[in-house]
Amino acid sequence: MTPMLAQAQEPMTRAELLADDPLWLILLKCVVVLLIGPILTIFLIVWERKAVGRMQNRTGPNRVGPHGYLQSLADAIKLPFKEQVIPDTADRKIYFMAPVIAVVPALIGLAAIPFGPEVSIFGERTVLQLVELPVGVLLVLAGASIGVYGIVLAGWSSGSPYPLLGGLRSTAQVISYEIAMGLAIIGVALYAQSLSTGQIVDAQQSGWFFYLLLPSFVIYLISMVGETNRAPFDLPEAESELVGGFHTEYSSMKFAMFFLAEYVNMVIVSAFATTLFLGGYLFPFVGADSPLNQGWLPVLWFFAKTFLLLFCFIWLRGTLPRFRYDQFMKLGWKVLVPLGLIWVVLISAVRAIRNDGNVSTGQILVIGGIVIAVIVLLSLLLPEKKVPDSDSVPVTGGGHPVPPLDLRVPETTPRRKALKAKARSSRKQPAAVASAKEDSDGDV
Amino acid sequence: MxxxxxxxxxxxxxxxxxxxxxxxxxxxxxxxxxxxxxxxxxxxxxxxxxxxxxxxxxxxxxxxxxxxxxxxxxxxxxxxxxxxxxxxxxxxxxxxxxRDSSDSVVEVLRGQRLAGALLGVGVAGLFxxxxxxxxxxxxxxxxxxPWSPEGGGAGGLGRVIFGDYLFPFELTAALLITAAMGGMVLSFTTRHGKGGRKTQRELVEARFRGEYERPSPKPGPGVFATANSVATPALLPDGSVAPESLSELIENTSAARLEEQRRQVAGDVPKPDAHALVAPDESEEGKGK
Structure with missing residues (x-):
C-alpha cells in the first residue's frame, strides 16, 4: 500500500504538509470550514423545499428573491428576532445549553474531511483539509455522538411529555444506528488499512469502495439517515405523533440552531460518505497524476458527490413515509447489525487469506463458490416454515351466524315476485299511482 | 513489540x-x-x-x-x-x-454506610x-x-489486546455478555405466555370475538357529519348519532345542548314536504349555533 502517490515528486505526507502551515493559513481554513456548514444549510433548506415541492406538483417558495431562492436567507434573518418562549417547567440551564451542544460538534466534524489534494494558497503549499489525524474517521464519529446530547437534553429539559418522548426515541435511535455505522466503517478501515481520512481517499485510487464494499456502503447509507434524524427515520420529531418532538418547546434562535445542526449533520455525513466510499475528491477513471486530479478542480468533484448524496436525502423525504418505531428498531438490530457483523468477518477472512500470499484470486473464488454452494444446499434441507394463509376466513366458531359454504342464491324471492306483480297491476290501473306515491313519501 | x-x-x-x-x-x-x-x-x-x-x-x-x-x-x-x-x-x-424522582435516603442494607465509608477511605489511600x-x-x-503502530494506533492496540492480553479481554467479554443475557432473561416476557403482548393480528381477532368493548376504535367527532367541528356529533351509517362521539369533556357542547340538533340530524323532527314553499325554521337554526 502506497498512500502517498499524490505527492510523488516530493515525499511529503498530508500530515507533514499540514504541520508546517503558517498560523494565518490555519485561521483561514478554520473560517472556511466553519462557514461551509451554515452556508450550505441556507442553500439546502430552500433547495429541499423547492425539490420536495416539485415532487408534490407545487412550486415551493417563490416570493423572496429570484425564483424564491433567497427564502431561507430571509428566514435566517427573521428567526433570531422572534420572541423566545421558555416553558415554566423547563430546566433552564440545560434548556439553554442543549441547542449549543447540538450545533458545536456538528461544526467540528468537517475539520477532518479532505476537500482536495495539494494546492498552493498565496504561495504556501498545503492540502485542502484543516487537520489530518491518524484517526480522522473517529473524529467525525465522536462529533456525531456528542451532538446527539443536544437533542436528548432538549427533550428532557423542556419539561413536557412530547419532547421527552422525542428525546427518548433519539437516544435509542442513535445507540442502535451508531453501531451499524461503525460496522460499516470497519470494512473501509480494513481495506484502506488506515483510519485517517486522507489515506482512505488515497487508498481509493485503485477503486472506489462503494462497489468494492457494497454491503458496507448500503449499511452506511441507511444508518446515516437514521443518525441525522431525517425522513423516513425522523421519529424524534415525528410531527404526526409528537407535535415537533424534541424541539416542540423551542422557539426563536434556539430553534434555528437545531435546524442548523440538523442540516450541518446532513452535510457532514454526506461528505463523510463521499470520503469513505465515493473516492473523496478523486475524479473517476483517471489516475492521481491526471490534471483532473490536480489543483483546485478536485474540490468540484468532491462537492458534486456530496450534493448527489444530499439530493438523496431530499428524495427520500419526498418519497417514503415515516417508519413505525418498532419496525425501525427491528431494521437496526435484526438486519443492519447482523449483516454488518457477518460482512466484517467475511472481509477479515478474505484479507487474512490475501495477506498470507500463498493463495491466488482464482483459488479464493473457487473456495468461496464451494462455501456458498454448501450453504445454499444446507438451506434447502431446512424444513419450510408453514405460512398461515392470511386470506382464510373461519367458517365456524365465534358465535356469529355464518352462511353455509354451499349457499346458492335463488333466482327470485317471494318479495321480488310480489313487487313485479305490483308493478304489473299498477300499469293496468293508473288510479293507484297517487296512493303509491303517498306511501313512498312516508318511506323517504 | x-x-x-x-x-x-x-x-x-x-x-x-x-x-x-x-x-x-x-x-x-x-x-x-x-x-x-x-x-x-x-x-x-x-x-x-x-x-x-x-x-x-x-x-x-x-x-x-x-x-x-x-x-x-x-x-x-x-x-x-x-x-x-x-x-x-x-x-x-x-x-x-x-425528572422529579429523587434518591431515597433510607439505609436499606444494614451497615452499608459504614462499609462504604471504610472502603472509600481505603481506595483514597491507595490513590x-x-x-x-x-x-x-x-x-x-x-x-x-500516533502514526506508527506502536504509538497507540488502532493496529498496535489491537495486536496488544488480541495477543498479550487476549485472556483478560475474553474474560471481560464473557462477563459483559453474561450481564447482558441476565438483563434480557429478567426483563423478557414471552408473547405466548400469560400476559404476553398480542400481535396486531391477534388483537384484531380478539376484538371481533367480542373480548373488548367494541371492534373498532371509538368514532371521532364529526365523522359522517355535516361539519368537521369537534362539537358536531358523528353519524352512524344509518343516519343516527353515534352516542360515543359526543364528548362529555367539551363544556360548551354538553350533550343536553346538542339534543335538539341530534334529533334534527337523526330525522326525528318532522320536516316540511320537499315541495312546500317554506323556509327552514329560523329559531331552531339560531339555537343550533
Missing part, C-alpha cells in the same frame, strides 16, 4: 517534568480542574440527570487529556464509547425514571500512595508517535 505504556498514570507526573511542552501543560491545567469539577458535581448534584451530565463532562475531559498526550485513538474511543454510548444509556434510563509514587519516582515515557 513492547506493550503499550498505560497512559493514565502519566497524567500526574506529566506536569511535574520539565520536558512537558507548554501546550500540553496549558491543556492539563485547563482540563484537569474541569475533570475534577465534573467528578465533584456528579457526587453533589441533587438531580440524577444533572449528575449524569457532570459525569459526561469528566469523561469528555479525560478523552481530551488522552488526545493532548498524543494517544489519539484512545482519546476518541473514550469519547465515542463512554460519552457517546454508555452515558447515553445512563441518560436513557434516568429519563425513563422521571494517594499511587499519586505520590507517580509524582516522585516514575521516569517519563517518550512521547508517542
Amino acid at each position: 513492547t506493550p503499550m505504556t498505560p497512559t493514565t498514570p502519566l497524567l500526574a507526573q506529566a506536569t511535574a517534568e520539565a520536558t512537558v511542552s507548554t501546550g500540553e501543560a496549558i491543556a492539563f491545567w485547563i482540563l484537569g480542574p474541569l475533570a475534577l469539577a465534573g467528578a465533584l458535581g456528579m457526587v453533589f448534584a441533587r438531580n440524577a440527570v444533572h449528575s449524569a451530565l457532570w459525569l459526561v463532562l469528566t469523561m469528555l475531559t479525560l478523552g481530551l487529556l488522552y488526545l493532548a498526550q498524543q494517544a489519539q485513538f484512545l482519546g476518541f474511543t473514550q469519547i465515542i464509547v463512554y460519552t457517546g454510548a454508555i452515558m447515553m444509556l445512563f441518560l436513557f434510563v434516568l429519563m425513563l425514571a422521571g 494517594a500512595t499511587a499519586m505520590a509514587r507517580g509524582l516522585a519516582d516514575v521516569t517519563p515515557a517518550a512521547p508517542l508517535d
Whole structure:
C-alpha cells in the first residue's frame, strides 16, 4: 500500500504538509470550514423545499428573491428576532445549553474531511483539509455522538411529555444506528488499512469502495439517515405523533440552531460518505497524476458527490413515509447489525487469506463458490416454515351466524315476485299511482 | 513489540517534568480542574440527570487529556464509547425514571454506610500512595508517535489486546455478555405466555370475538357529519348519532345542548314536504349555533 502517490515528486505526507502551515493559513481554513456548514444549510433548506415541492406538483417558495431562492436567507434573518418562549417547567440551564451542544460538534466534524489534494494558497503549499489525524474517521464519529446530547437534553429539559418522548426515541435511535455505522466503517478501515481520512481517499485510487464494499456502503447509507434524524427515520420529531418532538418547546434562535445542526449533520455525513466510499475528491477513471486530479478542480468533484448524496436525502423525504418505531428498531438490530457483523468477518477472512500470499484470486473464488454452494444446499434441507394463509376466513366458531359454504342464491324471492306483480297491476290501473306515491313519501 | 505504556498514570507526573511542552501543560491545567469539577458535581448534584451530565463532562475531559498526550485513538474511543454510548444509556434510563424522582435516603442494607465509608477511605489511600509514587519516582515515557503502530494506533492496540492480553479481554467479554443475557432473561416476557403482548393480528381477532368493548376504535367527532367541528356529533351509517362521539369533556357542547340538533340530524323532527314553499325554521337554526 502506497498512500502517498499524490505527492510523488516530493515525499511529503498530508500530515507533514499540514504541520508546517503558517498560523494565518490555519485561521483561514478554520473560517472556511466553519462557514461551509451554515452556508450550505441556507442553500439546502430552500433547495429541499423547492425539490420536495416539485415532487408534490407545487412550486415551493417563490416570493423572496429570484425564483424564491433567497427564502431561507430571509428566514435566517427573521428567526433570531422572534420572541423566545421558555416553558415554566423547563430546566433552564440545560434548556439553554442543549441547542449549543447540538450545533458545536456538528461544526467540528468537517475539520477532518479532505476537500482536495495539494494546492498552493498565496504561495504556501498545503492540502485542502484543516487537520489530518491518524484517526480522522473517529473524529467525525465522536462529533456525531456528542451532538446527539443536544437533542436528548432538549427533550428532557423542556419539561413536557412530547419532547421527552422525542428525546427518548433519539437516544435509542442513535445507540442502535451508531453501531451499524461503525460496522460499516470497519470494512473501509480494513481495506484502506488506515483510519485517517486522507489515506482512505488515497487508498481509493485503485477503486472506489462503494462497489468494492457494497454491503458496507448500503449499511452506511441507511444508518446515516437514521443518525441525522431525517425522513423516513425522523421519529424524534415525528410531527404526526409528537407535535415537533424534541424541539416542540423551542422557539426563536434556539430553534434555528437545531435546524442548523440538523442540516450541518446532513452535510457532514454526506461528505463523510463521499470520503469513505465515493473516492473523496478523486475524479473517476483517471489516475492521481491526471490534471483532473490536480489543483483546485478536485474540490468540484468532491462537492458534486456530496450534493448527489444530499439530493438523496431530499428524495427520500419526498418519497417514503415515516417508519413505525418498532419496525425501525427491528431494521437496526435484526438486519443492519447482523449483516454488518457477518460482512466484517467475511472481509477479515478474505484479507487474512490475501495477506498470507500463498493463495491466488482464482483459488479464493473457487473456495468461496464451494462455501456458498454448501450453504445454499444446507438451506434447502431446512424444513419450510408453514405460512398461515392470511386470506382464510373461519367458517365456524365465534358465535356469529355464518352462511353455509354451499349457499346458492335463488333466482327470485317471494318479495321480488310480489313487487313485479305490483308493478304489473299498477300499469293496468293508473288510479293507484297517487296512493303509491303517498306511501313512498312516508318511506323517504 | 513492547506493550503499550498505560497512559493514565502519566497524567500526574506529566506536569511535574520539565520536558512537558507548554501546550500540553496549558491543556492539563485547563482540563484537569474541569475533570475534577465534573467528578465533584456528579457526587453533589441533587438531580440524577444533572449528575449524569457532570459525569459526561469528566469523561469528555479525560478523552481530551488522552488526545493532548498524543494517544489519539484512545482519546476518541473514550469519547465515542463512554460519552457517546454508555452515558447515553445512563441518560436513557434516568429519563425513563422521571425528572422529579429523587434518591431515597433510607439505609436499606444494614451497615452499608459504614462499609462504604471504610472502603472509600481505603481506595483514597491507595490513590494517594499511587499519586505520590507517580509524582516522585516514575521516569517519563517518550512521547508517542500516533502514526506508527506502536504509538497507540488502532493496529498496535489491537495486536496488544488480541495477543498479550487476549485472556483478560475474553474474560471481560464473557462477563459483559453474561450481564447482558441476565438483563434480557429478567426483563423478557414471552408473547405466548400469560400476559404476553398480542400481535396486531391477534388483537384484531380478539376484538371481533367480542373480548373488548367494541371492534373498532371509538368514532371521532364529526365523522359522517355535516361539519368537521369537534362539537358536531358523528353519524352512524344509518343516519343516527353515534352516542360515543359526543364528548362529555367539551363544556360548551354538553350533550343536553346538542339534543335538539341530534334529533334534527337523526330525522326525528318532522320536516316540511320537499315541495312546500317554506323556509327552514329560523329559531331552531339560531339555537343550533
